[in-house]
Amino acid sequence: MAKQHVSFNLNGKQVDALVEPRELLVHTIRETLSLTGTHIGCESSHCGACTVDLDGKSVKSCTVLSMQADGSELKTVEGLADAEGLHAVQQAFIQEHGLQCGFCTPGMLIRAYRFLQENPNPTEEEIRWGMSGNLCRCTGYQNIVKAVQTAAQTLQQA
Amino acid sequence: MEQTAEVQDREDSLKGVGCSRKRKEDARFVQGTGRYTDDFKFPGMLFADMVRSPYAHARIKSINKEKALALPGVHAVLTADDLKPLNLHWMPTLAGDVQAVLADEKVHFQYQEVAVVIADDRYIAADAIELVEVEYEELEVLVDAHRAMDSDAPVLREDLVGKMDGAHSKRVHDNHIFNWQAGDKEATDRVFEQAEVTVKQDMYYPRVHPCPMETCGCVASFDKINEHLTVHITSQAPHVVRTVVSMLSGIPESKIRIISPDIGGGFGNKVGIYPGYVVSIVASIVLGVPVKWVEDRMENISTTAFARDYHMTGEIAADKEGRIKALRVNVLADHGAFDACADPSKFPAGLMHICTGSYDVPVAHLNVDGVYTNKAPGGVAYRCSFRVTEAVYVIERTMDVLAQKLGIDKAELRRRNFVKVEQFPYKTCLGWELDSGDYHTALEKVLNAVDYDALRKEQQEKRAQGELMGIGLCTFTEIVGAGPSRNCDILGVGMFDSAEIRVHPTGSVMARMGTITQGQGHQTTYAQIIASELGISSDEISIEEGDTDTAPYGLGTYGSRSTPVGGAATAVAARKIRAKAQKIAAHLLEVSENDLEWEVDRFKVKGVPGQEKTMKEVAWAAYNNVPEGMEPGLEAVDYYDPPNFTYPFGIYLCVLDIDKRTGETTVRRFYALDDCGTRINPMIIEGQIHGGLTEGFAVAMGQEMPFDEQGNLLGNTLMDYFVPTFVETPHWETDYTVTPSPHHPLGAKGVAESPHVGSIPCFTSAIVDAFAHLDVTHMDMPHSAWRVWQKVHELGLDTPA
Numbered sequence A: 001m002a003k004q005h006v007s008f009n010l011n012g013k014q015v016d017a018l019v020e021p022r023e024l025l026v027h028t029i030r031e032t033l034s035l036t037g038t039h040i041g042c043e044s045s046h047c048g049a050c051t052v053d054l055d056g057k058s059v060k061s062c063t064v065l066s067m068q069a070d071g072s073e074l075k076t077v078e079g080l081a082d083a084e085g086l087h088a089v090q091q092a093f094i095q096e097h098g099l100q101c102g103f104c105t106p107g108m109l110i111r112a113y114r115f116l117q118e119n120p121n122p123t124e125e126e127i128r129w130g131m132s133g134n135l136c137r138c139t140g141y142q143n144i145v146k147a148v149q150t151a152a153q154t155l156q157q158a
Numbered sequence B: 001m002e003q004t005a006e007v008q009d010r011e012d013s014l015k016g017v018g019c020s021r022k023r024k025e026d027a028r029f030v031q032g033t034g035r036y037t038d039d040f041k042f043p044g045m046l047f048a049d050m051v052r053s054p055y056a057h058a059r060i061k062s063i064n065k066e067k068a069l070a071l072p073g074v075h076a077v078l079t080a081d082d083l084k085p086l087n088l089h090w091m092p093t094l095a096g097d098v099q100a101v102l103a104d105e106k107v108h109f110q111y112q113e114v115a116v117v118i119a120d121d122r123y124i125a126a127d128a129i130e131l132v133e134v135e136y137e138e139l140e141v142l143v144d145a146h147r148a149m150d151s152d153a154p155v156l157r158e159d160l161v162g163k164m165d166g167a168h169s170k171r172v173h174d175n176h177i178f179n180w181q182a183g184d185k186e187a188t189d190r191v192f193e194q195a196e197v198t199v200k201q202d203m204y205y206p207r208v209h210p211c212p213m214e215t216c217g218c219v220a221s222f223d224k225i226n227e228h229l230t231v232h233i234t235s236q237a238p239h240v241v242r243t244v245v246s247m248l249s250g251i252p253e254s255k256i257r258i259i260s261p262d263i264g265g266g267f268g269n270k271v272g273i274y275p276g277y278v279v280s281i282v283a284s285i286v287l288g289v290p291v292k293w294v295e296d297r298m299e300n301i302s303t304t305a306f307a308r309d310y311h312m313t314g315e316i317a318a319d320k321e322g323r324i325k326a327l328r329v330n331v332l333a334d335h336g337a338f339d340a341c342a343d344p345s346k347f348p349a350g351l352m353h354i355c356t357g358s359y360d361v362p363v364a365h366l367n368v369d370g371v372y373t374n375k376a377p378g379g380v381a382y383r384c385s386f387r388v389t390e391a392v393y394v395i396e397r398t399m400d401v402l403a404q405k406l407g408i409d410k411a412e413l414r415r416r417n418f419v420k421v422e423q424f425p426y427k428t429c430l431g432w433e434l435d436s437g438d439y440h441t442a443l444e445k446v447l448n449a450v451d452y453d454a455l456r457k458e459q460q461e462k463r464a465q466g467e468l469m470g471i472g473l474c475t476f477t478e479i480v481g482a483g484p485s486r487n488c489d490i491l492g493v494g495m496f497d498s499a500e501i502r503v504h505p506t507g508s509v510m511a512r513m514g515t516i517t518q519g520q521g522h523q524t525t526y527a528q529i530i531a532s533e534l535g536i537s538s539d540e541i542s543i544e545e546g547d548t549d550t551a552p553y554g555l556g557t558y559g560s561r562s563t564p565v566g567g568a569a570t571a572v573a574a575r576k577i578r579a580k581a582q583k584i585a586a587h588l589l590e591v592s593e594n595d596l597e598w599e600v601d602r603f604k605v606k607g608v609p610g611q612e613k614t615m616k617e618v619a620w621a622a623y624n625n626v627p628e629g630m631e632p633g634l635e636a637v638d639y640y641d642p643p644n645f646t647y648p649f650g651i652y653l654c655v656l657d658i659d660k661r662t663g664e665t666t667v668r669r670f671y672a673l674d675d676c677g678t679r680i681n682p683m684i685i686e687g688q689i690h691g692g693l694t695e696g697f698a699v700a701m702g703q704e705m706p707f708d709e710q711g712n713l714l715g716n717t718l719m720d721y722f723v724p725t726f727v728e729t730p731h732w733e734t735d736y737t738v739t740p741s742p743h744h745p746l747g748a749k750g751v752a753e754s755p756h757v758g759s760i761p762c763f764t765s766a767i768v769d770a771f772a773h774l775d776v777t778h779m780d781m782p783h784s785a786w787r788v789w790q791k792v793h794e795l796g797l798d799t800p801a
């Protein structure tokens, strides 16, 4: 099938891509646009490794067609840090040992980034529910919860 | 006084052993710049996808590739017939068996690889596998291991018919793989005949899957001009992969480069050598372009490396006070369609003979029969050291049953049977030598921390009100760090490991190891070891692993072997460097070597303040001013063959409440005390323990790979296969004692698998304990709400009184 043109804002830059109508956003990001921070763990919306921020919402990019992202604002893990350095969630994950193999981490970070905007001062219970679409096999989550708490504090103070 | 503070400052600035140093690897991971196998992309790269069998046992009548080949973008479709001329349609397994790379005339399990399609991209490959037409003739399926050796059971392995000499023993049936025994059968039986008390418990340890977040995959790139093969691969043992690939392909090892890049978790799933790797390599050699294969989640759970599937019976003979007189363990081991267990060659059921646990057992006998069934091959150590998980489960469960029978509290029963501190090193009756331990101290610490007596009291009250509260206990001993090459090898290669350290002229360090991190943080912790040994800050030490072109040969990372073996190699290599450095320092200070003493980061002339040379100064001198006759440079390699395994241990206690209406369990408290000897990085240890406990929780409470009678795997997606989320996962409390290993250069033992090994029986212990007053002695895993509710219902507890 003929490829289609899509264009979106990715991490602050306008990008264009030619995609197959059936192509999944995660593949366009990883293969066509060569940003491999967004990972694939299941391709069935369960693991959250592919989480990206699409128009201010956390979405699992393995279950979004690239064409659906046309005209959108997209942020991936590569867009979290800025000229000033790492984002508070990134710093907090390092600080609290919230990652081990790192495979779930980009999805966790991009979800935490959005979650803390939805709920800037969450309880532990709220963090656990708010992050529950993202799976991790290494950390047992406890330090990720701590990292989100630490990031929340930093962001509040900023 | 001031001097001490100054020395302390210098020591602290090294960030060496004992420091909760932040991880070196995190900066790239949090920015999305980690490089995992699927992130590699090369010009002209093609994509491989598998045609898999829908049947568990069937004859292949025909395979028609034409329609697939006609699809634009498809480059090749390969079947067993295409691999035959290369003699690659079968491959040897690590367990002395053979395994079909692509199904040869017959399929032996559902989802078995039947053909591979090579196409321009993953979408076209996925389309093309639908176009490969395979005609099957279904055969009778064998799923139940208990039926495997019946006279009328269907014969699975036609390639083995009549070959009754197995790799490990005589085979007594066509579906029999091996019989394996340890201990003294007659003496054990005798004790059982005369014992005051005996208990016997059957239990099934379900088939489960390690399910790391990253699935398995590789990119094979064959350079036709130079006849050089490079493979990026999700492997926990890249050097072993190189040897195996060389043996299979005939390409010399010097022309094969295996790279394990960043790995998204392993947990045993990435130890084996899978058909996907082999066909990608073959396709790259044939087509002359890079070929990528990455399995999806269903393929991962269905085909690469299951764990467990052991039907076990534990029996203890004891006196009336509960003192163990003998232990008998029988196992029916379901190894699937090909025996592809990843165990040291001599041990067909791994280290199952560590099943005497933490106890002083005078005599024991272990009997294991391995059988074939129509299920995927594998049998890996899922966050475990070669079946120690099964071994700990059987002994801990049977101990609980004994406690219940005698009416002795399960903590007290353990106190009476623990190997005592003065008995170490302790030789077990099944042949191991436990290096060190202090079980009594650790147990008391845990019981005090949770106020065990108060918990028991509360439980009494709850029971009186008809509520279900369970207290679980597990007092386990692990066996990790395979292993001494006298009894451990993989395909004939001894299970040593290695480290190569180079100190540069300006005193920074590059070190490479034969192990490979998959999240354990080796780049951080190995540097800490070197920092403490050499007095160079760990921030100036770079660690590299996983590239067979540069790293020294090692057997890889699994079975908690990195610290016990790789860490020991690192310490010994660093000590070789320090010994040379001492000679150089003596030369620079114009004194004899023996006049020098080491202090944190420098050599000092004894008794002469100010006369000293730092390691950095020595490093510079190593490249321009060495004593006469000494070769310049400052580097060392060590291949460390451990004298023994290390035996970390732990005391775990779990408190949970069960909702009688739903069968749902709430883990109220989980207290885990671990003793892994010297602690290199407490932060990382704690992280590993959290992760291991969570994986143990997953296994105990929900993971299983159920099959129907036709051999269909019910539950191979993350929808069905239980991976706990933030919400189900309990809060973990950790604690420790330190009993150094006497034979490890740092006194360290492995740690990351203990929490998995130890927590699983602890959860079962707690679940069963909730029903213990109703004479329930055992419940098989998984303790899902449905299964727990069935027990509630069976006991009539859900009907209002």
Ligand code: FES
Binding pocket: A039, A040, A041, A042, A043, A044, A045, A046, A047, A048, A049, A050, A051, A060, A061, A062, A063
């Ligand atoms: S890959 Fe998208 S949710 Fe798992």
Ligand code: FES
Binding pocket: A098, A099, A100, A101, A102, A103, A104, A105, A135, A136, A137, A138, A139, B213, B264, B265, B519
């Ligand atoms: S850090 Fe490995 S999956 Fe989360």
